[in-house]
Amino acid sequence: MNWTGIGAIYSFEMARARRTLWQSLVAPVITTSLYFLVFGSAIGSRMSQMAGVDYAAFIVPGLILLSVLTQSIANASFGIYFPKFTGTIYEVLSAPISPLETVVAYVGAAVTKSVVLALVTLATATLFVPVGVDHPLLMAAFLVLISTGFCLLGFVIGVLAKNFEQLQFVPMLVVTPLTFLGGVFYSVATIGEPWRTVTRLNPILYLVSGYRWTFFGHADVPLPASILVMAGAILFPLAAIVWIFKSGYRLKN
Amino acid sequence: MTPILSIKGLRKAYDGGVEALKGVDLDIMPGEIFALLGPNGAGKTTLISIVCGIVTGSGGTISVGGHDNRSDFRAARSMIGLVPQELTTDAFETVWATVSFSRGLFGKPRDDGKIETILKRLSLWDKRKARMMELSGGMKRRVMIAKALSHEPKLLFLDEPSAGVDVELRRDMWELVRKLRADGTTVVLTTHYIEEAEEMADRVGVIRKGELVALGDKAELMRRMGQKTLKITLDPPLEAVPAGLAAWSPALEDDGHTLCYRFDAHADDTGIAGLMRALEEQKVGFKDLSTHQSSLEDIFVALVHGAEEVA
Numbered sequence: 001m002n003w004t005g006i007g008a009i010y011s012f013e014m015a016r017a018r019r020t021l022w023q024s025l026v027a028p029v030i031t032t033s034l035y036f037l038v039f040g041s042a043i044g045s046r047m048s049q050m051a052g053v054d055y056a057a058f059i060v061p062g063l064i065l066l067s068v069l070t071q072s073i074a075n076a077s078f079g080i081y082f083p084k085f086t087g088t089i090y091e092v093l094s095a096p097i098s099p100l101e102t103v104v105a106y107v108g109a110a111v112t113k114s115v116v117l118a119l120v121t122l123a124t125a126t127l128f129v130p131v132g133v134d135h136p137l138l139m140a141a142f143l144v145l146i147s148t149g150f151c152l153l154g155f156v157i158g159v160l161a162k163n164f165e166q167l168q169f170v171p172m173l174v175v176t177p178l179t180f181l182g183g184v185f186y187s188v189a190t191i192g193e194p195w196r197t198v199t200r201l202n203p204i205l206y207l208v209s210g211y212r213w214t215f216f217g218h219a220d221v222p223l224p225a226s227i228l229v230m231a232g233a234i235l236f237p238l239a240a241i242v243w244i245f246k247s248g249y250r251l252k253n
Numbered sequence: 254m255t256p257i258l259s260i261k262g263l264r265k266a267y268d269g270g271v272e273a274l275k276g277v278d279l280d281i282m283p284g285e286i287f288a289l290l291g292p293n294g295a296g297k298t299t300l301i302s303i304v305c306g307i308v309t310g311s312g313g314t315i316s317v318g319g320h321d322n323r324s325d326f327r328a329a330r331s332m333i334g335l336v337p338q339e340l341t342t343d344a345f346e347t348v349w350a351t352v353s354f355s356r357g358l359f360g361k362p363r364d365d366g367k368i369e370t371i372l373k374r375l376s377l378w379d380k381r382k383a384r385m386m387e388l389s390g391g392m393k394r395r396v397m398i399a400k401a402l403s404h405e406p407k408l409l410f411l412d413e414p415s416a417g418v419d420v421e422l423r424r425d426m427w428e429l430v431r432k433l434r435a436d437g438t439t440v441v442l443t444t445h446y447i448e449e450a451e452e453m454a455d456r457v458g459v460i461r462k463g464e465l466v467a468l469g470d471k472a473e474l475m476r477r478m479g480q481k482t483l484k485i486t487l488d489p490p491l492e493a494v495p496a497g498l499a500a501w502s503p504a505l506e507d508d509g510h511t512l513c514y515r516f517d518a519h520a521d522d523t524g525i526a527g528l529m530r531a532l533e534e535q536k537v538g539f540k541d542l543s544t545h546q547s548s549l550e551d552i553f554v555a556l557v558h559g560a561e562e563v564a
Binding site for chain 2: 002004005007008009011012015016019086087088090091092093094095096097098
C-alpha cells in the first residue's frame with residue numbers, strides 16, 4: 001500500500017476543507033439552526049411529543065442526516081470532479097497509487113468531513129434542545145457507515161459527471177426530497193395510508209429510523225432492515241466504483 | 254545496455270474509432286535525451302499518456318526499468334516524472350504545498366531539503382509561499398517541472414515544454430535538462446519545434462499519424478536524410494534555366510538571381526564538378542557559391558508530408 005500517497009491526497013482534501021470552512025461547516029450549521037428555530041421552537045413548541053420524544057429533540061437525528069447525506073455527496077463528488085475539471089487528475093492517474101488507494105484517500109477525507117459536520121450539527125442542536133444519546137457507540141458507528149455509503153456515492157457521481165450541473169442533480173433533486181420524505185420531521189406511524197406504504201419504499205427512511213434509534217431507542221422500521229439498507233448504501237456505489245476502475249470509464253479513455 | 258523504457262507494439266484506438274497509435278516500437282536508453290517529433294495530433298501525447306498510466310493502451314507492452322507498466326505499475330510509475338503540456342494547477346495551493354503533495358503522492362517520504370533544492374534550482378524559492386493563481390504562465394510551467402522532479406524520477410517526460418514559453422525560460426529549461434542528464438536522468442521530450450530537438454536531443458524519433466516513421470541518432474539522421482543545396486549567386490541574373498543545364502534540374506530563385514542545385518552529399522558523384530563545367534560552357538556568370546545542409550526541419554517536413562519514409 002502507498003500510505004504516503006493516500007496521506008498526501010487525504011491531507012490535500014482536508015486542507016481544501018479548511019480553506020472553504022464557510023461552505024464546509026458554517027453554512028450547514030446555520031441551515032440546521034434555522035431548522036431548529038422554525039421546526040423546533042416555533043412549530044415544535046405547539047406540537048405534542050412524537051413517538052414519546054420531545055418534538056424538537058425528535059427531529060435532531062434526521063436533521064443531522066439531512067446535512068450528512070447531502071454534504072457527503074457534495075464533498076466527495078466535488079473532490080474528484082474538480083481535478084478532472086481542471087486537469088490535475090493527471091497526476092493522481094500517473095502516480096504509483098492503486099484505484100483502491102485513490103478511493104480510500106478521497107472518500108476517507110470526505111467521510112471525515114461528514115462526521116465532523118454531524119458532530120458540529122449535534123453540538124449546535126444541543127444549544128436549542130437537550131438531546132440524549134442512548135447508544136453513543138452505535139450512533140458513531142452508524143454515522144460513519146452512512147457517511148461512507150454516501151461519500152462513495154458522491155465519488156461515483158463525481159467520476160461520472162460531465163459538468164457542474166450533473167454534480168448538483170443527485171443531492172438536490174434526489175437525496176434532499178427523499179430525506180424530507182424519509183421521516184426526518186415525523187414518525188411514519190403518524191401518517192395514514194397509502195403514504196405510509198409509499199414512505200416505506202424510501203431507502204432513506206431506513207437510515208433515518210436506524211440512526212434515530214441510536215438516540216432514543218425508537219425506530220419506525222426494524223433495526224436489521226436499517227442495517228441492511230446501510231450495507232446496501234455502501235455496497236452499491238462500491239460495486240459501481242470497481243466497475244469504473246476496471247473499465248477505465250471516464251477516467252482513462 | 255538495457256533500455257530504461259521499452260515500448261513494444263503499442264496501439265491505441267479511441268472509442269470513436271480513431272487510431273492514435275498503430276504499433277509503435279521504441280527503446281529509450283538510460284541517460285539519453287530523446288526527442289519525439291511530430292505535428293499536432295500525431296500521437297505524441299497519447300504515447301506519453303499511456304506510458305505514464307493516464308490513458309490505457311489498446312495493445313502492446315511497456316516496461317520501465319524492467320517493470321511492466323501494468324502488472325508492476327507501482328515500480329514503473331515511481332521511476333517516471335511527467336510534465337504535461339497543459340498548465341493544470343490547483344489555483345489555491347501554494348507552490349510549496351503543491352510540490353510537496355506530488356512527492357507524497359508518489360510515495361516518497363517527506364523531505365523538505367529536497368523540495369528546497371528543487372525549488373531553488375527552478376528559481377521558485379522566492380515564490381514558495383505564492384498561490385498558483387498568482388503566478389505567471391512561465392512560473393507555472395516551472396512549478397509543473399518541480400512537481401515532476403519532486404519524487405526524483407529516473408525518466409522525465411516533457412510534453413511540449415516550449416509551448417507558450419519565452420526565450421529565457423526555454424534556455425533555462427534546456428540548461429536544466431542538461432543538468433538532469435548529467436545527474437543520470439533520462440529525458441524524453443516531445444516537440445514540434447525542430448530547433449529544440451536539434452539543440453537538445455541525442456536521438457530523434459519522428460511520429461506521424463500514429464506511426465514512428467524515422468528513428469535514429471540526431472546527427473546520423475541528419476546525415477542519412479540530409480540533402481545539400483548548392484546556391485549559386487548569378488551575375489547577371491537569368492530569365493530562365495538554360496537548356497544545357499537541364500540534366501541537373503536546378504531551380505531558379507530570387508527573381509533569377511540564384512540558381513539552386515540539390516544534391517546528395519554522400520553520392521560518389523555529387524554532380525557539382527559537371528555543373529561547374531556546364532556553367533562555364535553556357536557562359537553563365539556567377540559571383541558567389543554556398544552550400545547548405547538541410548536541417549532537421551527539412552527532413553521533418555519531408556517525412557511528415559510522406560515524401561520519404563525511413564523505417
